[in-house]
Amino acid sequence: MKALALALAAWLIALPALAEVDIKDVTTPGGLTVWHVEEHSIPFTALELRFRGGTSLDAPGKRGAINLMTGLLEEGAAALDARAFAKARDGLAASFSYDVGDDTLTVSAKFLTENRDEALALLRSTLVEPSFNDAAIERVRRQVLSGIRSNEKDPSNIAGESFAKRIYGTHPYGSDDSGTVESVTALTRDDILAAFAATIARDRVFIGVVGDVTEAEVGPMLDTLLGDLPATGAPLPAKAEPAFDGKTTVIPFETPQSVAVFGQSGVPFDHPDYFAAYLLNVSLGGGGFESRLMEEVREKRGLTYGVYSYLAGKDGADVWQGSVQSANNRVAEAIAVIRDEWARMAESGVTAQELQDAKTYLTGAYPLRFDGNGPIANILVGMQIQGMPIDYIATRNDRVNAVTLDQINRVAREWLKPEMLSFTVVGQPEGL
Amino acid sequence: MRAFVTSLLSLLILSLPAQAATNDHVSTFTLDNGMKVVVIEDHRAPVVTHMVWYRAGSADEWPGTSGVAHFLEHLLFKGTDKLASGEFSATVARNGGGDNAFTSYDYTAYYQRVAADRLELMMSMESDRMVNLRLSEEDILTEREVIIEERNQRTENSPGALFNEQKRAAQYLNHRYGVPVIGWRHEMEALDLDAALAYYKRFYAPNNAILVVAGDVAPDAVKALADKYYGVLPANPELGKRARPSEPPQTAERRMVFRDARVAQPYVSRTYLAPERDSGAQKQAAALTLLAELLGGGTTSYMAEKLQFETQQAVYTASYYDGDALDDTSFSLIMVPTEGVSLADAEKALDDVLKSYVERGVDKEALKRIKMQLRASQIYARDDVSALANLYGQALAIGLTVDDVQTWPEVLQSITAEDIIAAAKSVFKVEKSVTGYLMTPDGDAS
Numbered sequence: 087m088k089a090l091a092l093a094l095a096a097w098l099i100a101l102p103a104l105a106e107v108d109i110k111d112v113t114t115p116g117g118l119t120v121w122h123v124e125e126h127s128i129p130f131t132a133l134e135l136r137f138r139g140g141t142s143l144d145a146p147g148k149r150g151a152i153n154l155m156t157g158l159l160e161e162g163a164a165a166l167d168a169r170a171f172a173k174a175r176d177g178l179a180a181s182f183s184y185d186v187g188d189d190t191l192t193v194s195a196k197f198l199t200e201n202r203d204e205a206l207a208l209l210r211s212t213l214v215e216p217s218f219n220d221a222a223i224e225r226v227r228r229q230v231l232s233g234i235r236s237n238e239k240d241p242s243n244i245a246g247e248s249f250a251k252r253i254y255g256t257h258p259y260g261s262d263d264s265g266t267v268e269s270v271t272a273l274t275r276d277d278i279l280a281a282f283a284a285t286i287a288r289d290r291v292f293i294g295v296v297g298d299v300t301e302a303e304v305g306p307m308l309d310t311l312l313g314d315l316p317a318t319g320a321p322l323p324a325k326a327e328p329a330f331d332g333k334t335t336v337i338p339f340e341t342p343q344s345v346a347v348f349g350q351s352g353v354p355f356d357h358p359d360y361f362a363a364y365l366l367n368v369s370l371g372g373g374g375f376e377s378r379l380m381e382e383v384r385e386k387r388g389l390t391y392g393v394y395s396y397l398a399g400k401d402g403a404d405v406w407q408g409s410v411q412s413a414n415n416r417v418a419e420a421i422a423v424i425r426d427e428w429a430r431m432a433e434s435g436v437t438a439q440e441l442q443d444a445k446t447y448l449t450g451a452y453p454l455r456f457d458g459n460g461p462i463a464n465i466l467v468g469m470q471i472q473g474m475p476i477d478y479i480a481t482r483n484d485r486v487n488a489v490t491l492d493q494i495n496r497v498a499r500e501w502l503k504p505e506m507l508s509f510t511v512v513g514q515p516e517g518l
Numbered sequence: 519m520r521a522f523v524t525s526l527l528s529l530l531i532l533s534l535p536a537q538a539a540t541n542d543h544v545s546t547f548t549l550d551n552g553m554k555v556v557v558i559e560d561h562r563a564p565v566v567t568h569m570v571w572y573r574a575g576s577a578d579e580w581p582g583t584s585g586v587a588h589f590l591e592h593l594l595f596k597g598t599d600k601l602a603s604g605e606f607s608a609t610v611a612r613n614g615g616g617d618n619a620f621t622s623y624d625y626t627a628y629y630q631r632v633a634a635d636r637l638e639l640m641m642s643m644e645s646d647r648m649v650n651l652r653l654s655e656e657d658i659l660t661e662r663e664v665i666i667e668e669r670n671q672r673t674e675n676s677p678g679a680l681f682n683e684q685k686r687a688a689q690y691l692n693h694r695y696g697v698p699v700i701g702w703r704h705e706m707e708a709l710d711l712d713a714a715l716a717y718y719k720r721f722y723a724p725n726n727a728i729l730v731v732a733g734d735v736a737p738d739a740v741k742a743l744a745d746k747y748y749g750v751l752p753a754n755p756e757l758g759k760r761a762r763p764s765e766p767p768q769t770a771e772r773r774m775v776f777r778d779a780r781v782a783q784p785y786v787s788r789t790y791l792a793p794e795r796d797s798g799a800q801k802q803a804a805a806l807t808l809l810a811e812l813l814g815g816g817t818t819s820y821m822a823e824k825l826q827f828e829t830q831q832a833v834y835t836a837s838y839y840d841g842d843a844l845d846d847t848s849f850s851l852i853m854v855p856t857e858g859v860s861l862a863d864a865e866k867a868l869d870d871v872l873k874s875y876v877e878r879g880v881d882k883e884a885l886k887r888i889k890m891q892l893r894a895s896q897i898y899a900r901d902d903v904s905a906l907a908n909l910y911g912q913a914l915a916i917g918l919t920v921d922d923v924q925t926w927p928e929v930l931q932s933i934t935a936e937d938i939i940a941a942a943k944s945v946f947k948v949e950k951s952v953t954g955y956l957m958t959p960d961g962d963a964s
Contacts, residue, residue: 125562127562128897128900128901129897130894130897130898130901132901168817168827169817169818169823169827172816172817172818173818173883173887176816176818176887176888176890176891177886177887177890178890179890179891179893179894179895196898198894198897225826225827225830225833228833228856228857229833229834231857232783232833232834232854235782235783236782236783237782238782239780239781239782240780240782241675242675340779340780341674341675341780342670342674342675343667343670343671343674343675345675374607374610374611374616374617375595375604375607375608375611376604376607376608376611381604384664385603385604385660386660387660387663388659388660388661388662388663388664388667389663389667390664390667391664391665391667391668391670391671392671411667411670411671411675412667413666413667413670443608443611443612446611446612446613446614447611447612447614448614449614450612450613450614450615450632450633451614451615451616452614453563453564453565453633454565454614454615454616454631454632454633456563457563457565457902457903457904458901458902459901460901
């Protein structure tokens with residue numbers, strides 16, 4: 087492959103889609119808000135639920151509880167044990183996935199029209215009556231511990247976690263949300279129940295439904311699915327205060343290629359400068375092969391397979407982050423080039439041509455996001471959780487196109503801080 | 519609990535294989551110069567996926583030039599007579615699209631995803647670089663550094679990837695499936711302009727290529743554009759039949775221990791040489807596809823039931839079969855033992871489970887569930903037209919036909935419990951197997 091596909095936080099701005107996508111804001115009889123797109127050409131529905139809070143809601147001393155709890159949601163519910171549940175799900179050819187990150191717990195489901203009610207009843211049982219039985223806890227705990235041990239020897243993971251710890255300190259963002267071997271080993275069933283109560287609640291859920299289901303059906307469907315959830319969960323965590331010192335820190339690890347993660351403070355999504363910053367990042371290190379970092383580090387010098395930067399927006403912190411991997415004897419040069427490019431961009435900004443290219447790339451790529459019911463459902467919850475208006479889609483490209491050269495270059499001067507760009511390098515780098 | 523799977527082993531993809539839907543809206547035709555064309559219509563969004571597949575991958579390389587197929591793939595993003603280096607991707611991006619390429623053992627493919635009204639521009643550029651590539655010495659030197667960094671990233675930094683590379687090399691005694699797609703490092707370092715151009719001139723021609731266009735397009739319009747841009751290119755008369763070294767009888771069991779200080783979670787893996795899908799004769803591959811699901815395809819599989827739930831000797835188990843290959847492929851099994859279980863004990867437990875499965879026969883309910891999932895996957899597949907484009911492109915690149923793709927779901931549904939056990943018996947032959955232990959430097963392999 088010429089380049090690794092990169093998902094990253096692209097959806098932050100690329101959220102939306104085709105203007106023709108007709109989103110309905112439905113309030114269920116039970117009072118839930120659902121964004122719904124009716125699409126009957128294929129007989130299935132994609133449902134996306136996102137609960138705000140995620141692993142940052144771990145109680146003090148219980149790191150890893152929410153991650154382990156999430157892994158257990160598909161390991162038995164109501165009268166079904168793990169295998170009986172999996173057999174029931176497979177027999178319906180439904181798919182449910184449960185995923186948790188720093189800020190959200192996401193449930194993505196796909197189910198056929200022909201057995202929708204049975205599939206939803208099964209999904210409901212995992213959200214309302216998960217068993218968390220001891221045998222499942224021990225089995226999944228062993229899997230999580232195995233994963234933690236593997237991560238501890240993976241240079242990319244070490245780099246990401248070390249960088250997070252360095253900038254976020256004691257905030258939950260600063261530690262691995264899988265927990266440590268010690269913290270996960272110590273978790274009890276009560277801790278899992280507390281993690282469940284903290285995370286899965288009606289006051290923090292965002293809902294997207296796309297597919298073969300009518301507007302009249304959506305309300306009762308979601309009330310049945312989520313009506314019995316508790317009204318509230320744990321209070322949301324405090325904001326983080328990411329700190330940057332501009333230094334390069336090395337973490338020795340015996341491996342041939344060093345992995346570097348770098349960053350500085352970012353731009354909040356709701357800040358008036360966000361769109362300009364997003365466009366600026368496309369030219370700096372986002373998008374495809376055309377960014378300055380790709381051009382200088384890879385295309386001209388062959389120092390890496392990939393170098394990227396992106397605006398990482400978390401609920402409680404905004405960071406302008408990036409990564410690069412380069413052989414131990416070349417990574418120092420790669421880092422020097424990145425620092426130079428960061429400074430050059432801060433000082434002189436982009437050219438009119440670069441701004442135009444970034445705009446046409448972003449506005450043209452916009453409709454490509456809407457490539458299926460599942461991706462659209464994902465976008466709908468993303469829009470809601472970011473607080474976007476339902477008509478945002480129709481205005482989004484105008485907002486991109488409204489950014490001027492003066493504005494983007496002012497944003498480059500004011501927001502890029504080359505002297506604060508901090509690197510964490512894992513490997514055996516020479517000359518650092 | 520699925521996250522674990524991806525963190526440990528990316529080689530085993532635990533999902534049912536993609537299938538064509540019966541209602542694909544697929545048209546096919548062949549240009550005068552021999553280039554095959556597949557058009558898949560999906561008018562839900564004004565988007566198109568444009569792909570060109572070459573029936574040439576790393577297994578078609580000459581000995582001593584491993585990695586050249588993939589190296590050339592990178593170099594196709596350099597200049598042509600009409601485009602400066604980098605201008606291809608820059609033009610796609612300026613038109614709001616994304617582009618990339620990938621190389622495998624049996625094929626190399628290039629694709630763009632872009633607004634449907636830009637299809638002509640994509641064809642104009644893609645057809646240009648099929649024949650008009652212009653490379654400089656400098657392109658070669660810089661890009662060679664890039665692919666070596668790619669090898670560092672994918673392989674050298676990962677003990678699991680290094681282990682897999684050694685296992686494949688042991689599995690194939692003669693076929694070039696035993697050589698990594700990215701290339702052996704010492705041969706990559708010596709790749710030059712001549713090697714890249716020799717491969718290009720031999721394999722990059724319309725009569726060795728497949729065009730797949732999927733999305734908001736009409737077959738007639740695609741035909742007209744394809745004639746205009748690809749149809750005018752001359753066929754390569756020297757292409758010849760695709761013939762590669764084949765495997766001799768495999769008569770000796772192979773065993774290996776790979777040690778690395780970066781290993782955190784030891785495991786045992788077993789692969790067997792296995793037949794691939796053949797045009798018009800897909801039953802054996804279909805039976806093996808179902809076998810892999812029943813044996814190690816997830817929570818309800820036999821290996822999970824015995825080793826993860828009952829004896830709890832494993833934290834994770836899986837089996838995997840990929841029949842989408844031109845020549846003999848492999849059937850793989852993996853077992854990640856619970857802490858305190860040695861790899862030797864894990865291997866014995868794995869062997870016991872295989873033996874008991876073949877003796878006990880297929881669980882009829884389990885087979886029924888999987889067939890239901892396969893039927894449903896045809897519905898879900900219609901939601902992702904890019905995946906359908908891949909499905910057809912890959913199939914045609916490995917010698918299958920559109921008919922093979924479209925009858926595959928029926929073939930899968932026709933497989934009986936007896937077919938599956940017969941397939942298992944024919945594949946699980948120790949003399950055709952490689953057993954590998956991945957472990958720490960001081961781990962006990964006895």
